[in-house]
Structure formats: structure tokens, C-alpha cells
Amino acid sequence: MYCLIMLWFGLQCHLQCCATDLNKLFSLSVCVNSAHGLSTEQREFQKVAFDFAANEMTPYMAEWDEKEIFPVETMRKAAQLGFGGIYVQPEVGGSGLSRLDTSVIFEALSTGCASTTAYISIHNMCNWMIDTYGNIEQREKFCPELCTMNKFASYCLTEPGSGSDAASLITTAKLEGDHYVLNGSKAFISGGGDTDVYVVMCRTGGKGAKGISCVVVEKGTPGLSFGKKEKKVGWNSQPTRAVIFEDCLVPVTNRLGQEGQGFNIAMSGLNGGRINIASCSLGAAHACVQLARDHLLVRKQFGETLSNNQFLQFKLAEMATKLVASRLLVREAALALQEGRSDAVSLCSMAKLFVTDECFNICNQALQMHGGYGYLKDYAVQQFVRDIRVHQILEGMNTPCSP
CATH class of the missing domain: 1.20.140.10 (Butyryl-CoA Dehydrogenase, subunit A, domain 3)
Structure with missing residues (x-):
């Protein structure tokens, strides 16, 4: 004592x-x-991220917030530095960096605009999920354009009636031939309506976590629509909408992993x-x-x-x-x-x-x-x-x- x-x-x-x-x-x-304890290489890409934040984000942060601008071109500039697929494998266009490297980069970028960086982090998470759980065809189809941010991704888990209790989600995906028919809705989806790729958790089986599967739904798919743009206290540089599925036909080839692996x-x-x-x-x-x-x-x-x-x-x-x-x-x-x-x-x-x-x-x-x-x-x-x-x-x- x-x-x-x-x-x-x-x-x-x-x-x-x-x-x-x-x-x-x-x-x-x-x-x-924040550079204490980092390797020389980590200090170098940290500096790149700090400089990008100072030059490309800080001057526009207030405008993006006030006018609710989704800064697509700025994020594509970030992708040119390797920030569109930070921990995605290089063979599909990613930077192949570690989780610690990723944390260092997101911390630096957030000094310029936390809202925009938070969306970039969600995009990276979706990209990594496809890279990690997708087969070679899925990885080659989706990851390269996500890494360059020619296309953007959204993560669809939360529903109006299931937030922290994710295992109780009720969006269904019924198998009919070589397609799933999705019905249900997702709430509070970052990028919803403005993004191109939706990583969706849906119920293909019975109740509970083991009945959930993961599918990738592309914008423009019949039966996919979006709610109104939400008015938020913060995070105004990224749009937030409900993502709605009404007899939405998704090819079985867009399922990540096996049925029941989604949770x-x-x-x-x-x-x-x-x-x-x-x-x-x-x-x-x-x-x-x-x-x-x-x-x-x-x-x-x-x-x-x-x-x-x-x-x-x-x-x-x-x-x-x-x-x-x-x-x-x-x-x-x-x-x-x-x-x-x-x-x-x-x-x-x-x-x-x-x-x-x-x-x-x-x-x-x-x-x-x-x-x-x-x-x-x-x-x-x-x-x-x-x-x-x-x-x-x-x-x-x-x-x-x-x-």
C-alpha cells in the first residue's frame, strides 16, 4: 500500500x-x-496520415459538417495513399498492414475529421470481411474497387428492433433456386444510399446466432431501397439511412462463407x-x-x-x-x-x-x-x-x- x-x-x-x-x-x-514506441516505417505512414488530415481534411471539416457533404473525392485521395484497404491483402489491392498500423493511421486521420475517418474505418472493415471470408472470385470482384474507393461499402447489422442484441435480427433470406430473397430492413446504416456495396447479416435459418448468414448486396439490385437521410447531431459528413429489402434477389454466389456463419x-x-x-x-x-x-x-x-x-x-x-x-x-x-x-x-x-x-x-x-x-x-x-x-x-x- x-x-x-x-x-x-x-x-x-x-x-x-x-x-x-x-x-x-x-x-x-x-x-x-503519438509516435512514441512506433517503428520507423510506422512513423512514416503516420506522418503521411497526419499531413493528409491537416491538408485535405481540417480545412473542410466544418463545411462538410454544415452542408452534410459526403467527401467522396477526398476519400479517393486517401485511397491513393493506401487507406481504402489498410488491412486487406495486397493481392486484391490492399495495403496488407497490421491492426496496430491501422490504428495509428485512423488516429492520425481523425485529427482532421473524425466523422469522415469513422466512415473510412467502416469501409475498411467491410472490405476486410470480404477479403477474409470471401472466395477468390468474390475477393477479385469486390476488393480492388473498394481499395481504390471507386466503390464504397456499408455494414448492415443493426435493425429497428435489434441493436446490441444482434443475434435477434429478423431480416430474412429465403433460398429460391440460385438466389436468396431478402425481406426486412436495417437501421442507422453509415453511407446508406450513397454507397455501392452492402455487407448484410440476414436470417437463413432458425432463431439465434446460428441461423444468421452474410451476403453482399450491390446497389441497384431489384428490391433494394433506402429510407430518408437521417438528421444527426454529429457524423454529418457521412449519410445515414435505413436500408430496406423487399423481395430483394441476391445471388447465392454473393454469400460470404457458409450458411449460419454470418454471426x-x-x-x-x-x-x-x-x-x-x-x-x-x-x-x-x-x-x-x-x-x-x-x-x-x-x-x-x-x-x-x-x-x-x-x-x-x-x-x-x-x-x-x-x-x-x-x-x-x-x-x-x-x-x-x-x-x-x-x-x-x-x-x-x-x-x-x-x-x-x-x-x-x-x-x-x-x-x-x-x-x-x-x-x-x-x-x-x-x-x-x-x-x-x-x-x-x-x-x-x-x-x-x-x-
């Missing part, structure tokens, strides 16, 4: 030393440096998806720590800058501490998943739960530090708050509630 007390005391003293040197910014900048496919996709969305939260929090720091250095109250306020110094140091701790957990989960470790699923869930909560709190605290300015849309901090709030709901809701 004595050792723990001394460790905590030492940490607090260290944070206070970092905080009181805030005007120099050296200690804080070193502490939150396992969906969950394996979500393991990586949880790391991805946590990484997007990291990027937003990283950006907000920097925005808060910069604001404290220039905003004056009572005759001096806020950076001289000891309470705010300590708050910023705590935010930096939580950011670094969150990053370490995400990267450990990414390594576990890449290595196929027995604790991978648990760590992916832990990372998603802890990091999306902590990073939202960091962004929210950064907004608070901006005072009234933080509530203005002229300041990016409010958009990061709005965009990552949903990360606590999707990919497995942090607090069990309704769908």
Missing part, C-alpha cells in the same frame, strides 16, 4: 511539474506524442471495428488537447493568460494523461487481435468501452476550457465533441440500453 501511495504521489508531482511548465509546452508535447463473421468484423472506432476517438481527443492548450495560451482573463491558471494547468495535464493511457490500451488490443491471442476479444471490448468514454470526456473538457467560444461553430472543438459522442453508442453500446 505504501508503494502505491508513493507511486500516486510521484505521478501527481510529475503532472504538476508538467503543468506548471505549460507556457514552454515542452513536457506536454512530449507526453502526448461469427459479423462479430469478427466488429472486433477490429471496435479498435478502429476507439482509434478515431483518440484522434479527436489528441486534436482537442492541442486546441485547448493553444486556447489557454492566448485567452486572457483577469489580466493574464489562462495558461497561468494552476487549476487549468492540472486539468490539461490530466487530459493528456488519459489520452496517453487510452492510446496504450488501444495499441495493446490491436496487437492482441493481430497475434490472435486468447485475450484479444476482451481487450478489443475494453478498449472500445474505456477509450470512447475517456476521449469524449477529454473533448468535452476541452470545450469547457474554451468557455463560450467552445459553443460556437467557428471553433472546431465543438464538432469533435458532437462527432465522437456516437462512438459510445455504436460498435457495441457502452451502457446497455435500447438499440
Whole structure:
């Protein structure tokens, strides 16, 4: 117990030393440096992602949000850098990178626009699912155009009556000859209506997880339609619609894996998806720590800058501490998943739960530090708050509630 007390005391003293040197910014900048522990190669593509975020995303983030623009051309530029199929195999056009590499890239991109990066992460998850569970014909048909983002993908699991309880989904797929006939609907689908490829979980058998299969439905398929575009608090650079199937005919050749394998496919996709969305939260929090720091250095109250306020110094140091701790957990989960470790699923869930909560709190605290300015849309901090709030709901809701 004595050792723990001394460790905590030492940490607090260290944070206070970092905080009181805030005007120099050296200690804080070193502490939150996201390149720590990365290989030379990882640092290189991290820099590429940071530069892309700064030059191609940050200047347009507010406009995409305000006008609800799906930035197709910007994402295709990202795909030219290999970000359309980051962990897809090279033989079908992917970059063949690891889960840790992927996390590093998504964190960097999210400093430019968390909403757009979150969609890119979903697209990558769908692409990986086809690459991993598809046969050679399916991989060669879909993956190359998804990797270049000439075509975009959406993940269709959630339904109006089944959110976190995914095994209770009721969209049916009845086999008739060489086609499945799909009936039902999916809710809250990112990219819905604007994307080209839909990875759909549907019921081909009885109740429960073992009755679920996975099929790929292409836009333009008869019987496929979409609901109205949803009006959302955040994530406005990606459209969200219901995806509706009414006697929708899908070739059996578009089924991924075997009948009854769909739930396992969906969950394996979500393991990586949880790391991805946590990484997007990291990027937003990283950006907000920097925005808060910069604001404290220039905003004056009572005759001096806020950076001289000891309470705010300590708050910023705590935010930096939580950011670094969150990053370490995400990267450990990414390594576990890449290595196929027995604790991978648990760590992916832990990372998603802890990091999306902590990073939202960091962004929210950064907004608070901006005072009234933080509530203005002229300041990016409010958009990061709005965009990552949903990360606590999707990919497995942090607090069990309704769908």
C-alpha cells in the first residue's frame, strides 16, 4: 500500500511539474506524442496520415459538417495513399498492414475529421470481411474497387428492433433456386444510399446466432431501397439511412462463407471495428488537447493568460494523461487481435468501452476550457465533441440500453 501511495504521489508531482511548465509546452508535447514506441516505417505512414488530415481534411471539416457533404473525392485521395484497404491483402489491392498500423493511421486521420475517418474505418472493415471470408472470385470482384474507393461499402447489422442484441435480427433470406430473397430492413446504416456495396447479416435459418448468414448486396439490385437521410447531431459528413429489402434477389454466389456463419463473421468484423472506432476517438481527443492548450495560451482573463491558471494547468495535464493511457490500451488490443491471442476479444471490448468514454470526456473538457467560444461553430472543438459522442453508442453500446 505504501508503494502505491508513493507511486500516486510521484505521478501527481510529475503532472504538476508538467503543468506548471505549460507556457514552454515542452513536457506536454512530449507526453502526448503519438509516435512514441512506433517503428520507423510506422512513423512514416503516420506522418503521411497526419499531413493528409491537416491538408485535405481540417480545412473542410466544418463545411462538410454544415452542408452534410459526403467527401467522396477526398476519400479517393486517401485511397491513393493506401487507406481504402489498410488491412486487406495486397493481392486484391490492399495495403496488407497490421491492426496496430491501422490504428495509428485512423488516429492520425481523425485529427482532421473524425466523422469522415469513422466512415473510412467502416469501409475498411467491410472490405476486410470480404477479403477474409470471401472466395477468390468474390475477393477479385469486390476488393480492388473498394481499395481504390471507386466503390464504397456499408455494414448492415443493426435493425429497428435489434441493436446490441444482434443475434435477434429478423431480416430474412429465403433460398429460391440460385438466389436468396431478402425481406426486412436495417437501421442507422453509415453511407446508406450513397454507397455501392452492402455487407448484410440476414436470417437463413432458425432463431439465434446460428441461423444468421452474410451476403453482399450491390446497389441497384431489384428490391433494394433506402429510407430518408437521417438528421444527426454529429457524423454529418457521412449519410445515414435505413436500408430496406423487399423481395430483394441476391445471388447465392454473393454469400460470404457458409450458411449460419454470418454471426461469427459479423462479430469478427466488429472486433477490429471496435479498435478502429476507439482509434478515431483518440484522434479527436489528441486534436482537442492541442486546441485547448493553444486556447489557454492566448485567452486572457483577469489580466493574464489562462495558461497561468494552476487549476487549468492540472486539468490539461490530466487530459493528456488519459489520452496517453487510452492510446496504450488501444495499441495493446490491436496487437492482441493481430497475434490472435486468447485475450484479444476482451481487450478489443475494453478498449472500445474505456477509450470512447475517456476521449469524449477529454473533448468535452476541452470545450469547457474554451468557455463560450467552445459553443460556437467557428471553433472546431465543438464538432469533435458532437462527432465522437456516437462512438459510445455504436460498435457495441457502452451502457446497455435500447438499440
